[in-house]
Amino acid sequence: MLGREFFRDQHKETVVVGFFFTRVLSMGTRVMIAFKACGDEMNRPMGDQENIVIKTERVSKSFPGVQALKELDFEVARGEVHALCGENGAGKSTLMKIIVREYIEDEGDVFIQGQNVRGMGIRDVQELGLSLIHQDLNLVPVFSVAQNICLGREPRNRFGTIDWKATRQKAAIFLSEITADIDVDDLVENLSISEQQLVAIARSLVTAPRILILDEPTARLDHKASDSFFSFLERAKKGGLTVVYISHRLEEIYRICDKVTVLRDGKKIMTSKTNELPQTELVRHMLGREITRQVPKETVPIGDVKLSVRDLFPKGKGEGISFDLRSGEILGVVGSIGAGKSELARAIFGADPKRSGTIAISGKEIKINTPQDAIAKRLALIPEERRDQGLVGNESVRKNITLAALRKKFCRGPSWIDRNKEIEAVKESIKSLGIATPSTEQQVQFLSGGTQQKVVVGKWLMSDSDLYIFDEPTKGIDVGGKYDIYKLIVDLARQGAGVIFISNELPEVLTLCDRVLVMFDGQIIKEVQTQATNREELLFYVMGGRDYAETANNSKRDH
Amino acid sequence: MQKQRITPKEIINNYGATFAFIIAIIFFSLTSQGFFSGQNLQNILVQSTSLGICAFGLTFVLITGEIDLSYGGVIGLVGAVLAGMLKEGHSIGMVTLVCLAIGLGSGLLNALLIVGLNLPSFLASVAVMFLCMGAERIYNQGITTWVRDPEVLSIVQSSVGPVPLPVFYLFALFVICWFLQTQTRAGQYVRALGENINAVKEVGIRGQLLKSAVFVLAGLIFAFAGYIESLRIGGAVMYAGKNLLLSVLAACFLGTATFKAGKANLPGTLIGAFFLYTLLSGFTGLGMKFYLVPFAQGLILIISVAISSARRGKIEQVQF
Numbered sequence: 001m002l003g004r005e006f007f008r009d010q011h012k013e014t015v016v017v018g019f020f021f022t023r024v025l026s027m028g029t030r031v032m033i034a035f036k037a038c039g040d041e042m043n044r045p046m047g048d049q050e051n052i053v054i055k056t057e058r059v060s061k062s063f064p065g066v067q068a069l070k071e072l073d074f075e076v077a078r079g080e081v082h083a084l085c086g087e088n089g090a091g092k093s094t095l096m097k098i099i100v101r102e103y104i105e106d107e108g109d110v111f112i113q114g115q116n117v118r119g120m121g122i123r124d125v126q127e128l129g130l131s132l133i134h135q136d137l138n139l140v141p142v143f144s145v146a147q148n149i150c151l152g153r154e155p156r157n158r159f160g161t162i163d164w165k166a167t168r169q170k171a172a173i174f175l176s177e178i179t180a181d182i183d184v185d186d187l188v189e190n191l192s193i194s195e196q197q198l199v200a201i202a203r204s205l206v207t208a209p210r211i212l213i214l215d216e217p218t219a220r221l222d223h224k225a226s227d228s229f230f231s232f233l234e235r236a237k238k239g240g241l242t243v244v245y246i247s248h249r250l251e252e253i254y255r256i257c258d259k260v261t262v263l264r265d266g267k268k269i270m271t272s273k274t275n276e277l278p279q280t281e282l283v284r285h286m287l288g289r290e291i292t293r294q295v296p297k298e299t300v301p302i303g304d305v306k307l308s309v310r311d312l313f314p315k316g317k318g319e320g321i322s323f324d325l326r327s328g329e330i331l332g333v334v335g336s337i338g339a340g341k342s343e344l345a346r347a348i349f350g351a352d353p354k355r356s357g358t359i360a361i362s363g364k365e366i367k368i369n370t371p372q373d374a375i376a377k378r379l380a381l382i383p384e385e386r387r388d389q390g391l392v393g394n395e396s397v398r399k400n401i402t403l404a405a406l407r408k409k410f411c412r413g414p415s416w417i418d419r420n421k422e423i424e425a426v427k428e429s430i431k432s433l434g435i436a437t438p439s440t441e442q443q444v445q446f447l448s449g450g451t452q453q454k455v456v457v458g459k460w461l462m463s464d465s466d467l468y469i470f471d472e473p474t475k476g477i478d479v480g481g482k483y484d485i486y487k488l489i490v491d492l493a494r495q496g497a498g499v500i501f502i503s504n505e506l507p508e509v510l511t512l513c514d515r516v517l518v519m520f521d522g523q524i525i526k527e528v529q530t531q532a533t534n535r536e537e538l539l540f541y542v543m544g545g546r547d548y549a550e551t552a553n554n555s556k557r558d559h
Numbered sequence: 560m561q562k563q564r565i566t567p568k569e570i571i572n573n574y575g576a577t578f579a580f581i582i583a584i585i586f587f588s589l590t591s592q593g594f595f596s597g598q599n600l601q602n603i604l605v606q607s608t609s610l611g612i613c614a615f616g617l618t619f620v621l622i623t624g625e626i627d628l629s630y631g632g633v634i635g636l637v638g639a640v641l642a643g644m645l646k647e648g649h650s651i652g653m654v655t656l657v658c659l660a661i662g663l664g665s666g667l668l669n670a671l672l673i674v675g676l677n678l679p680s681f682l683a684s685v686a687v688m689f690l691c692m693g694a695e696r697i698y699n700q701g702i703t704t705w706v707r708d709p710e711v712l713s714i715v716q717s718s719v720g721p722v723p724l725p726v727f728y729l730f731a732l733f734v735i736c737w738f739l740q741t742q743t744r745a746g747q748y749v750r751a752l753g754e755n756i757n758a759v760k761e762v763g764i765r766g767q768l769l770k771s772a773v774f775v776l777a778g779l780i781f782a783f784a785g786y787i788e789s790l791r792i793g794g795a796v797m798y799a800g801k802n803l804l805l806s807v808l809a810a811c812f813l814g815t816a817t818f819k820a821g822k823a824n825l826p827g828t829l830i831g832a833f834f835l836y837t838l839l840s841g842f843t844g845l846g847m848k849f850y851l852v853p854f855a856q857g858l859i860l861i862i863s864v865a866i867s868s869a870r871r872g873k874i875e876q877v878q879f
Contacts, residue, residue, distance in 0.1 A: 102760075123763035138757040142750070142822065151751060152762030154744050161742040203762075 051078045052114070053211055053242050054099060059108030061094055061266075068094040069266040071108070076211075081233070081243040083253045083274065085286055086263035087539075088504055092246050093135060095263070096213050100132040101125050112211070131209035135216050135246075135337075137200050141189035146171035148188050149203045174202040179228040193316065194222040201229065212236070213244045218252060219338030230256060248336035249520075250279050250543040264288050280552045283539045300490065302514065303327035305363065306498040307348075307467055312357030314340065314347030317522040321357070325467070325498040330489060332513030332530070333502045334542055340522040341502045342384060345469045348500075349381040350374045361467070375404060377467075380460035382453070384471040390456040393445035397437050398426045400444050400455050405463040429458045434484060450481020457488060466497040473501075474508060486512055506535050506542075520544045576816040576827070579863035580834045587841035594844050601723060603836045608725035609634070609788035610803055611832035614810040615736045616780030619773050621811055621823035622740070624753035625673060625680035627774060630781040630807060632691025633665050634800030637785030639695045642704035642795035651711050658786050659779060665691060666778020670771035692798060705794035715790035725791055729829075732783070737825045749773055806835055809860065816864045834863075 054076040061069040069091045076082045084092050097103045099110060101122050110117050112128045139148050146168045155166035171184045180198040188196060197220040204212065218226050233243065233256055247253055253260060254274055262269040262285040269285050307325040312318070317340035325331050335341050347354040350368040358365055361377055368374045374381070383390050391400055402410060402422050410422045426440045435454045437447060444455055453473055460468065470489065474482045489512060493499055503509050509516055510530050518526040518541040526541045537548045545551065588595035613630050620627040637658045644654045665687055672683035706712060715725055740746035751759050752766050759766045788803075789795050813834060814827025838859055842852045 121763065122760075126763060132761075134761060136757065138755060138761045140751045140754045140758045142754055143747075147747065148758075151747070151758060152764050154747065156744070161738075162744060162747065 052076070053078045053112065054244065055111040056095070056099070057109045057111075059095070059098060059105045059110060061091075061098060061103060061105050067266055069098070069105075072263075072266065072268055074261060074268060075271075076242060076244055078242055079237070079240055080258045081237055081245055081256050083257035083260040084244060084246045084263065085248075085253065085260055085282065087286055090263040090286075091266040092263055093215055094266075096132060096215060096244065096246065099125075100130055100213065102132075126207045126209075129208070129210035130213070131204040131207050131211070132213040133201055133204045133215060133217055135219075137193075137196050137220070139188045139196060139200060139203075142187060144185050144187055145175070145182055145191070145199055146184040148199055149174055149184075149206060151203065153206050170206070171202070174205045175199075177205060178202060178232045180225070192222075193220045194225045197221050198225055198229075210240070211242045211244070213246075215246045216248065216337065218247065218249065219336070248543050250282070250540070250545045252544075253282075254279065262286055278551070278554070279545055280536065280540060280548070283536050283543070283545075287535055287539060300328045300330075300493045302329050303496065306361065308360040308363070309348065310358045310360070312344070312347060312359070313355035314343040315352040315354060316340075316343050318343050318347065319522050321524055323517060323524065323527070325500060327466075327496045327498050328493050329515065330493050330499045330501055330513045332509040332516035333500060333519060334504065334506065334509055334516060334538065335519030336504070336542055338521075339519040339542075341519055342471055343522075344519070345381060345383075345471050345500070345502060348374070349379060349469060351381065375463060375465075378463075378465045379467045379469070380463075380465035381469045382456050382460070382471060382473055384475065390459075391444050391452060394443055396441045397430070397435065397444055397447075397455055398423065398440040401426050401429055401458045401462055404459050408463065425462065426458075429461060433458050433461075433488065448481060450484055453481070453485055454488065457492075466495075467499075468492055468497055469500045469502070471502045472504065474503070474505065482508070506538050510535060510538065518542055574818065575865075576813055576834065576863040577818070577830060579859065580817075580830055580837065583834070583837055583841065583859065587837070587844065591841055591844035594841055599840065599844070601726075603833065603840050604726045604729070605723050605791070606840075607832045607836040608729045609784045609791065610806050610810060610835070611729050611829055612732055612787060613781055613784035613803060614807045614814075614828045614832055615732060615825060616777035616784070617807055617811050618814065618823050618825055618828045619736070619740070619749065619780075620680075620777050622749055622753050623770050623773050624756075625770070625774075627669055627680060627684040627777050628804065628808070629665050629669055629684045629687040629691065629778070630784065631685075631800040631804040632688035632695070633662060633778065633781040634785035634788055634803060635795075635798050636691040636695040636698070636800075637661050637782050638789035638795035638799045639699040639704070641786060641789050642706050643699055645706055645708060645711060646704055651714070655786070658782050661691075662778040662780070662782025662785075663775060664778070665781070666775035669778065670774040673774065674767050674771045688800070692800075695798070699795065699797075701797060703794060703796055706790065707793075712790060712793060715787055716793070725787055728787060732780070733825065733829055736780075740825055745769065745772075810835055813860065813864065 052075050054074070056072055056074045058071040058073065059069055060067070060071055072091070072095065074095065084095070086092050094103065098105050099112070101117060101120055101124070112125055112130055115128065117125055117128075140151065143151070146164075149171040150167045155163045155170060157163040157166075168184045175182055175184065175198070178198060178201055180195070180202065182191065182195050182198060188199060191199065197217065201217060217229065221229060230252075233241075237243065237256075243256075245253070245257055257274050259271060260274050260277060260282065261271040262282065264286060265288075269288070303326055305324045306327045306329075309324075310322045312321040314321070317338065321344060323331070333341050333344065343352065346352040347357075348359060348368070350370045350373050353369070359368055360366065361379075366373075366377055368377065368379070371381070392403070402425070406417065406422075407415075409425070410418050412418050423440055429435070430437060430440065433454045435447075435458065436451050444452055447455070457468075468489075473485050473489075486508070489499055489501065501509065501513055510533070513530050516528050516530055516533070516538065517524050518528070518538065520542070521544070525544070528538070528541075540548045540551070584595075593599055613634065616630065617627060640661060641654055641658055644657065645651070668687055668690075669680075669684055672678045672687070673680045715728075717724055719727060740749065748759060748764050748766075748769055751764075752769060756766055759769075784803075785800065788799055792799075810831035811823055811828050813831030814825075814829075815821055815823050817827035817830045818824050835856070838856050839852060842855050843849070847855065
């Protein structure tokens with residue numbers, strides 16, 4: 001995805017020059033920008049435009065295979081807190097990265113504080129008072145908190161070397177600004193995720209920004225940290241800070257934002273004052289029109305309770321999770337990034353240690369401490385990062401499929417593999433799963449994403465699993481591949497397996513699942529039957545909304 | 560946030576190789592006559608200079624998360640050119656400049672290949688190593704050349720008071736490098752670059768340029784190591800760099816087990832270099848058969864790295 005950007009960067013750096021030469025060069029650029037700024041200052045139109053601090057005009061950006069932004073116009077006025085909403089892939093992060101010059105637009109213009117930023121670099125727009133807190137925490141794990149906060153802006157003493165005392169003081173000041181109680185000498189790798197996020201926030205304040213862009217900052221913060229972070233934002237707003245706030249949480253959007261802009265498929269759908277837009281309306285704008293169902297719904301008879309999870313506290317995020325899964329049932333688990341879905345899957349499967357909670361299969365309580373335990377109980381996890389966690393990429397389809405069942409099924413004596421039997425079985429599962437491979441010996445890394453997914457499923461079928469956890473199985477897979485995976489999952493259910501289907505794509509959850517659990521902030525906040533719900537209601541809950549029916553009624557009354 | 564107390568176990572894990580080093584010194588002092596004499600210790604120091612200097616250069620590159628093996632060729636080429644040019648009657652000042660220019664050139668070539676063309680650093684730097692070896696061969700026709708001018712040799716082969724000059728150079732360069740790495744912004748960014756390139760990008764530091772500069776700096780240090788090595792032995796032996804190739808690498812990785820478990824660092828590298836020559840000298844002093852010495856060295860290395868990597872379960876591997 002970053003291909004083109006990276007390429008461009010590479011070539012910029014091909015001209016290798018010594019330290020001093022670059023110093024001179026960068027000074028030159030700065031002087032030029034300063035001159036340009038003076039010129040722009042004089043040409044700037046007066047009046048209403050004066051108050052617009054971020055403005056994009058017909059900005060387009062595409063990545064190989066994806067049009068991320070289409071002729072997008074976006075404006076943020078001075079002093080406002082502006083929410084940016086949209087489903088995953090709507091183009092929110094891309095737009096923000098263009099504004100801070102991490103990406104360069106293909107077409108269109110971007111103005112910060114009235115200046116066209118064409119040709120400027122990341123540091124130049126930082127000079128204009130802009131700062132972005134990324135969705136990913138880009139910290140240096142082996143550095144101290146102070147070193148991380150001041151990275152790139154270390155105070156220097158009169159010898160030109162780093163003034164460590166001043167660095168620590170500076171870091172402490174910015175931490176206290178967001179009321180974060182973190183020791184500046186601690187290594188970042190020893191901090192909790194929430195604390196790391198606070199360090200990242202403190203770092204973005206070092207440049208004394210007048211415009212702050214926040215990309216889902218609260219996804220990683222715990223409750224206490226969130227609260228102090230919001231009171232910081234409110235204080236900063238009074239001090240004249242402009243904020244662009246990307247979030248998937250309705251409560252936050254309505255608590256702190258003045259305006260909201262909705263993006264969908266790289267286009268701006270609407271901008272409105274937050275207090276004039278009911279929550280359900282906002283959700284409706286994010287979704288657009290209902291898309292027709294992609295897979296014919298198939299009812300499979302649902303049997304007895306197969307898996308019972310009680311009061312499970314997974315590692316990291318997740319509190320007191322309880323639910324049942326019946327045989328033949330497909331149970332959807334939805335929630336935004338950081339809601340704790342994958343943590344739940346990994347805890348059930350024994351991939352991460354759990355803090356507490358019990359798991360019972362067919363009414364019998366069992367201990368699952370490692371994935372081996374889970375496999376022995378015929379559990380299967382198809383992880384999100386299948387390339388890293390589910391497959392051996394440079395091995396053949398055959399070896400991948402029989403990997404987990406090799407000892408149980410295909411061995412004579414201690415470790416002598418019955419090759420004929422193995423090939424026979426692999427051929428059969430290729431046929432039954434419809435794995436598109438030229439031969440059993442094809443390396444899986446050369447297969448398409450959907451086909452790879454089937455190989456992972458084939459591996460678990462081979463070891464007689466009958467409880468499946470799919471974590472985002474259709475991520476990055478084309479439409480045809482998705483359809484095959486849906487069919488496969490329905491087949492598994494028909495054979496009596498229980499399936500947990502974790503996904504961020506609400507349409508597929510609605511078509512495939514019998515029942516849906518909505519996770520928010522580590523908890524299951526809602527359980528709905530798919531027949532009795534719709535996308536709007538589901539997204540409403542995913543964003544942490546409470547009591548959909550009442551909110552929807554109120555909004556109807558208002559209009 | 561509560562401060563964690565450092566347990567004795569952690570100290571051993573963090574400084575495992577350092578302890579092994581100290582134990583080795585004590586062991587050899589007790590068992591091998593003459594090991595703990597001033598003369599012998601001085602010899603160890605002098606012998607480890609070119610290895611240590613060269614390893615400083617490699618350490619910088621390792622910190623950025625890359626690797627640079629071109630010193631295996633650069634050291635030999637610098638030595639050959641130095642001896643050859645002196646024989647042809649060029650002034651030592653001129654020769655020194657040419658030697659540094661060779662380091663600069665190989666560093667630039669590495670930067671061009673690895674940063675500019677995005678080739679894997681392991682392969683690219685090995686290629687540069689072979690190029691330098693080839694150039695060395697072409698230049699000296701495979702003949703060993705000696706340096707006989709006593710004034711030139713005195714640049715390295717004399718002492719200031721009790722301190723032999725090579726040792727002085729080693730420690731001076733160590734102080735400069737250590738200062739550069741830990742006390743300057745550029746040094747900080749080099750470390751940050753190796754740990755998380757996105758962190759560096761996000762704050763607007765030009766990471767690619769910085770990486771290029773590190774390769775150039777390493778090239779210059781390699782050339783300096785070749786210069787010292789050649790003057791220390793008084794001439795240019797064929798493929799002088801080849802002999803140092805693995806020892807330098809070993810010193811750096813031993814260094815990762817010395818301080819800051821798992822991370823390349825300059826003090827660790829320095830101790831790693833001393834450690835290697837202490838073992839060599841100690842075992843030889845014990846009268847061990849020369850063909851058994853590498854075997855003993857290997858065992859000691861395994862033990863010292865194993866005890867220090869226990870904390871994280873692994874020593875971090877360099878991504879080639």
